Amino acid sequence: MTFDYKKEYKEFYLPPKKPGIIDIPEINYIAIQGKGDPNEPDGEYKNAMGLLYGIAFTLKMSYKGEHKIDGYFPYVVPPLEGLWYQDGSDGDIDYSRKQDLRWVSMIRLPEFVTRDEFDWAVREATERKKTDFSKVEFFVYREGLCAQCMHVGSYDAEPATLQKIHEFLHEQGYKTDLSGQRLHHEIYLGDPRRTAPEKLRTVIRLPIREG
Template identity: 35%
Template sequence: MKVDFKKSINSYAAKRNQFAVLDVPKMQYLKIDGHGDPGESEYALAVEALFPVAFSLKFLSKKLLDKDYVVPPLEGLWWAEDMETFTTRRDKSQWDWTSMIMTPDWITLDMFEQTCKEVSRKKSPESLDKLRLESLDEGACVQTLHLGSFEDVGPVLDKMHNEFIPQNGLSMRDRHHEIYLSDFRRVSPEKLRTILRQPVSQQLA
């Protein structure tokens, strides 16, 4: 039976116009780091390295372990020295990012390395050597669903960061996280569905 993690892991679900606090489980990801505007070539090269490995791992998992699954959506961690570059100024040139795809915990480092060698022989993506397999344990987070262009997330993040989080006795930690439920290469900007997530901790009295 094919596993669809978007349906089996509740942190892959969110509602529009609602901020929810939830505990995100520890998960394993294919990751690649970069800097700057996601519209520039560095980000595109990262995505070009991620997807061939993600799908090849899926096929290897089915072949070796008889475990099949739907490849999860593209995700991204975003940060900068000044977080206002996300909310008010939206200065993309100042952004740092990690582009990533969740990978089941039964995928081993040996399987990852074998797959990277296979992808290198067939396609040899330019950024393949920057790819790594690594866990992420976010724990308590606030998240919501944004419908629309990436250019319009600023006010939503401003409300999350400066209203909902402090008003609920929480403080931000770690990196802003986005989950791209829509394929932005095929879906028009106004119909894009993106989960916006921020790890939080309880404020000390």
């Protein structure tokens, strides 16, 4: 049976539209850090997607080759995720300044992928695809206490959902705790190339602390 992280960890990937509080453990990712408008054609963000998925599928399909990963199990590649911030801001995202965005684009790694196996995948993908994968990193992220909910609609409509989260936090006695280590987090459950903007589903997650 193929393991699907979205189904096995619904509390992380399929929250309700109503905000709630969750504690997120340490998770390992394939990641690339960059900056700029994610909508820019042929921009840094678009190029990062090819690199991320190149490593993700090298690991997923490794069982077909000579290199066998200890503890490997069949799995669905987890959804694309992103950490977002802007220099000079207080942590909130200004959607009118997309050119100033900084991001960490990432895909969750299965637990059997150690740093050594990740390094193997980078070497393997580099050799097979004749592409420079040096920007891709093994990224460990421990979010801790967060508020999250499902946003349904276009990415540009996210401020309304963020306002809903802020109102919830005020009612519950919490505050956002955005910093250089704790960032605005999104998980993308729809493909914008194939899904109407009003039907896109995005998990929005913010780090919090008691107010």
